Each structure stands twice: as C-alpha cells, then as structure tokens.
Amino acid sequence: MCRHLAYLGPPVPLSALLSDPPHGLAHQAWAPRDMRGGGTINADGFGVGWFPPGSDQPDRYRSAMPIWGSSWSLRVESGAILAAVRSATVGMPILETAAAPFLAGRWLFSHNGVVRGFPGTLAGMAGELPVEDLLTLEAPTDSAALFALVRHRLRAGKTVEEAVASVITETLDAAPGSRLNLLLTDGERIIASTVGHSLSVRVTGDAVLVASEPLDDHPAWEAVPDRRLLIATPHDVTHLTLGEA
Ligand code: GLN
Numbered sequence: 369m370c371r372h373l374a375y376l377g378p379p380v381p382l383s384a385l386l387s388d389p390p391h392g393l394a395h396q397a398w399a400p401r402d403m404r405g406g407g408t409i410n411a412d413g414f415g416v417g418w419f420p421p422g423s424d425q426p427d428r429y430r431s432a433m434p435i436w437g438s439s440w441s442l443r444v445e446s447g448a449i450l451a452a453v454r455s456a457t458v459g460m461p462i463l464e465t466a467a468a469p470f471l472a473g474r475w476l477f478s479h480n481g482v483v484r485g486f487p488g489t490l491a492g493m494a495g496e497l498p499v500e501d502l503l504t505l506e507a508p509t510d511s512a513a514l515f516a517l518v519r520h521r522l523r524a525g526k527t528v529e530e531a532v533a534s535v536i537t538e539t540l541d542a543a544p545g546s547r548l549n550l551l552l553t554d555g556e557r558i559i560a561s562t563v564g565h566s567l568s569v570r571v572t573g574d575a576v577l578v579a580s581e582p583l584d585d586h587p588a589w590e591a592v593p594d595r596r597l598l599i600a601t602p603h604d605v606t607h608l609t610l611g612e613a
Contacts, residue, residue, distance in 0.1 A: 370410055370452055370453060370454045370455055370468070370478070370479075370480045370481075370580075371393060371396040371397065371400055371410055371452065371453050371480065371579075371580040371581065372393075372450070372451065372452035372453075372468060372478040372480050372549075372551050372579070372580055373385060373393055373449075373450070373451055373452075373551075373577065373578060373579035373580065373583070374449065374450040374451075374476075374551055374552075374553045374558045374560070374577075374578050374579075375447075375448070375449045375450075375575065375576070375577045375578075376447065376448050376553065376555075376556070376557075376558060376575065376576050376600070376601065376602050377447055377573075377574055377575025377576060377577075377602045378447055378574060378575060379421055379445040379446055379447040380445060380446070380447070380449075381443065381444065381445050382416060382418065382444050382445075382446070382449065382451070385449060385451060385577070385583065386416070386435070386451060389583035389584045390583075390584055390585075391581060391582065391583050391584060392583050393414075393435065393451055393452075393453055393579075393583075394435045394436060394453075396410070396453065396580065396581055397409065397410040397411070397414065397434060397435045397436065397453040398410070398411070398434075398436065400580075400581065401581055402566040402580070402581055404547075404564060404565050404566060408455075409434075409455065410434075410435075410453035410454055410455040411434040411455070412432070412434075412454045412455055412456040412462045412466075412467075413430065413431055413432045413433065413434075413453075413454040413456075413462060413463075413464065413466065413467035414430070414431060414433075414434065414435040414451070414452060414453040414454060414467060415428065415429065415430035415431070415451065415452055415454075415467040415468050415469050416428070416429055416430075416449065416450070416451040416452075416469070417429075417449070417450045417451070417469040417471060417476040418444060418446035418448065418449045418450075419446055419447070419448040419449075419555040420446060421445070421446065421447065424474055424555060425474065426448075426469075426471060426474070426476050426555065427444075428469060428471050428476070430464050430465070430467045430468075430469075431464055431467065432462055432463055432464045432466075432467060434453075435453050448553060448555040448556075450468075450469050450476040450477075450478060450551065450552075450553050451469070452467065452468035452469060452478040452480075452551075454466070454467050454468065456509075457482045457509075457510065460508075460509045460510070461507065461508065461509070463507050465506045465507040465512075466506070466507035466509045466511070466512065468511065470506055470511070470512060470515040472515070472519045474554040474555060475519070475522070475528075475552055475553075475554050476552065476553050476554075477515045477518065477519075477550070477551070477552050478511075478550070478551040478552075479510070479511035479514050479515070479548070479549070479550055479551075480547070480549040480551070480565045480580060481546065481547030481548050481549050481563065481564055481565055482510060482546060482547050483510035483513070483514065483539060483543050483546045483548075484543040484544065484545045484546045485543050486509075486510040486513070486543070487508075487510075487513070489539075489542045489543035490510070490513055490539070490542065490543070492542060493517055493535075493538055493539070493542060494513065494516075494517075496517070496520060497516055497517070497520055498520075501516050501519075501520060502516075514535060514539070514548070514550065517535045518531045518532055518535050518550070518552070521534065521535065528552065528554075528557070528559050529559065529597060529599060529608070532550055532552065532559055532561060532597065533561075533597055533608075533610060535550075536548050536550065536561055536563060536597075536610060537610070537611065540563070546563070546564070547563060547564030547565055548561060548563035548564065549561055549562055549563060549564065549565040549567060549580070551578065556601065557599060557600065557601055558576065558578050558598070558599070558600040558601075559597070559598070559599055559600075560578050560592070560597075560598045560600070561596065561597050561598070561610065562592050562593065562594050562595060562596045562598075563594065563595060563610065564594070565580065566580055566581060566591070567579070567580060567591070567592040567598075568580075568581065568582045568589050568590060568591050568592060569589070569590055569592055569598060569600065569605060570582070570583075570586060570588045570589045570590070571588060571600075571602075571605055572586070572588050574602050574603070575602055576600045576601065576602050576605065578598065578600060592607070595609060595610045595611065596608065596609060596610060597609075597610050
C-alpha cells in the first residue's frame with residue numbers, strides 16, 4: 369500500500385496537499401484509513417513532482433526517508449502536482465529511485481499496488497522494451513517496470529488512455545490478482561486507475577484533486593469505484609470502465 373495524489377488548478381504551496389490538511393499526504397503516510405491488501409504505514413520513501421508556473425517540464429524531489437523525516441520545501445507553489453508516499457512491497461528495495469513519482473519528459477507517474485509474481489510474470493511484456501529501457505530502469509521494482517511499459521507505448525504513438533489501459537489489462541492477464549492503481553499527469557490532465565486500491569476525486573471550481581484517500585471532510589469528495597480509468601482536468605472528469613477503455 370502506498371498513498372498518492374495529483375492536483376491541477378490554481379497554484380498552491382506543496383504544503384496545501386502534503387501537510388496542511390487534516391488528512392494530507394504526510395498524515396496518510398502514518399495513519400492511512402483504507403488499507404486494502406495489507407500494510408500499516410508508508411515509511412519507505414516519498415516523492416513529489418511539480419510543474420513550476422509557466423513550465424511544461426516538471427521538477428521533482430524524492431527521498432528514501434519517510435515524509436516526516438525528509439526536508440522538503442514548503443515554499444514551492446505549483447498548479448500541477450503529483451506526490452506519493454511509499455510502503456515497499458516485500459522483497460522490493462528501499463531506494464530513493466524506487467519512490468514515485470517516476471519521470472519521463474512531461475510525465476509524472478506513480479503506482480499504488482503490486483504486480484503478483486514480479487518479475488517473472490512481466491517477462492513476456494518486458495520483451496517489447498528496447499534494451500536501453502531495461503538498462504536504465506530507475507529501480508528494480510514492479511512500479512518502475514510498469515512505467516517503462518507505459519512510456520514505451522506512449523513513444524510508440526498510443527494515447528495515454530490506450531497506453532495505461534493496455535498495460536493494466538495485459539498485466540492482469542499475466543499476473544492475476546495484481547493491484548494496479550496508476551496515477552499520471554503531464555501538467556494538463558490527470559490519468560488515474562482503480563484496480564484493487566482506494567481512490568477519491570474532488571472537483572471544486574477550477575481545481576481537481578485525485579487522492580488515495582480524501583484529504584479533508586470537504587463534501588465534494590467522491591469515491592471512485594474499482595476498475596475505472598479516470599481522466600481529469602480542472603474542469604472535467606471522465607470515468608471509463610477498464611476493459612472498455
Ligand atoms: N509495489 C510498489 C513498490 O514496492 C508499490 C508499493 C505500494 O503500493 N505499496 O514500490
């Protein structure tokens with residue numbers, strides 16, 4: 369179990385998502401409320417990626433430390449943010465480079481869940497990756513491998529919806545029982561899946577916030593049902609049913 373979130377809207381300080389709300393990401397790290405699939409705390413690292421105002425390239429800070437032991441700047445402000453706290457799957461290393469967000473070009477990526485039987489079950493799908501992608505995998509984890517597959521399919525010309533949905537469908541075929549809550553943003557859209565873990569979305573005026581758990585008791589929070597692919601902008605949220613996406 370990890371916890372993750374993504375925000376698009378008017379610029380806010382990172383603290384508005386991480387530490388200020390009563391159940392912000394820093395609180396979710398040690399007191400999560402909806403722990404499907406086990407895990408107690410998210411102490412194996414954290415990361416945050418954000419688009420500086422006016423830029424289409426994200427900046428990123430990651431640490432292998434728990435979020436409460438890391439030094440992150442409260443003064444950064446951004447209108448496009450993705451952040452995650454990690455609880456490493458048993459057998460996967462605790463490294464800075466294994467903490468989300470993973471980054472390629474404009475895309476920030478996070479995975480909450482597990483690929484059952486990794487790495488063996490992904491061997492077939494990994495065959496499509498150029499050897500450079502395997503050699504430069506950020507970390508030897510299921511999440512990094514899933515991002516390599518999504519990134520490769522984006523490069524091959526698939527839309528982000530097609531890339532994410534096809535990786536999820538094929539991973540579930542190869543590794544049944546996997547939990548695949550994926551979360552991406554390119555600073556303009558948020559793409560989020562629900563396969564086995566919780567997710568909620570809050571749309572307020574000109575901002576959208578997608579998070580593993582609601583950050584506060586705002587009445588606009590809505591739980592996203594399982595097996596959905598959500599595509600969100602500050603003004604519009606679309607749900608596709610996975611399998612039909
Ligand atoms: N399996 C991933 C990892 O180990 C994600 C973990 C999680 O969601 N708890 O990094």
